[in-house]
Amino acid sequence: MPKGKKPVCAKCPNTVCQPIIKVNETPQLTEAPDFCPMINMADIMQRAMTEYDKPEVKEFARQASLQEFECYERTPEGLRTKNPRILELIEFSKKCGYKKLGLAFCTGLSTEARTLSEILENKGFEVVSVRCKVGAIPKERIAIKPEEKIAGAASWESMCNPITQAEILNSAKVDLAIMLGLCIGHDTLFIKYCRVPMTVIAVKDRVTGHNPLAALYTINSYYSRLARKSR
Numbered sequence: 001m002p003k004g005k006k007p008v009c010a011k012c013p014n015t016v017c018q019p020i021i022k023v024n025e026t027p028q029l030t031e032a033p034d035f036c037p038m039i040n041m042a043d044i045m046q047r048a049m050t051e052y053d054k055p056e057v058k059e060f061a062r063q064a065s066l067q068e069f070e071c072y073e074r075t076p077e078g079l080r081t082k083n084p085r086i087l088e089l090i091e092f093s094k095k096c097g098y099k100k101l102g103l104a105f106c107t108g109l110s111t112e113a114r115t116l117s118e119i120l121e122n123k124g125f126e127v128v129s130v131r132c133k134v135g136a137i138p139k140e141r142i143a144i145k146p147e148e149k150i151a152g153a154a155s156w157e158s159m160c161n162p163i164t165q166a167e168i169l170n171s172a173k174v175d176l177a178i179m180l181g182l183c184i185g186h187d188t189l190f191i192k193y194c195r196v197p198m199t200v201i202a203v204k205d206r207v208t209g210h211n212p213l214a215a216l217y218t219i220n221s222y223y224s225r226l227a228r229k230s231r
């Protein structure tokens, strides 16, 4: 970590990086908090920004920004959102000229995987999909004890296999890998081993219908226990 305070953008009081000013004005860095990485990590910022000078990176970033722009419509009442993420995925993939999409999905979201796969095929994409249980390798292979199996000690339980999911999509040379509902940790491994461009259509949340933010939205009521301090 470079000199200076660690960045804590999540607690920023005045978001100088997102000022409400005119196009010809300049953001006032002097008003940034002392933990602001724009002040303390200017060298890292500068290095990172040179990456956008690579034509393919710049074009990718431009397309992503255009996609963001197109997710809103301008109405007499003001800005309104219009695109669900699945549509965003389709539109962005088309913008990038992607033809072959890879779906790495959790077995718990098999129905969703089939529906998404059909939607993408109907939009003209080739879809390769790989279930998390691919390989049918028992959990004992990663030293899971009988009492640590969800279905019980006497049951066969296939381990989730995100590395194989990633390697299959790598070898299929998909233009874009899409993660659908992988568990925490399994998703981390998938991301680590995936060597093609990757995005997430949904994350796993067994309790909230795969909407982890629901627990934050109800932090002052049903999920107040999350706000309590613990060691």
Ligand code: SF4
Binding pocket: 008, 009, 010, 012, 013, 014, 015, 016, 017, 018, 032, 033, 035, 036, 037, 038
């Ligand atoms: S970059 Fe600086 S101004 Fe922007 S949120 Fe982080 S601390 Fe605040």
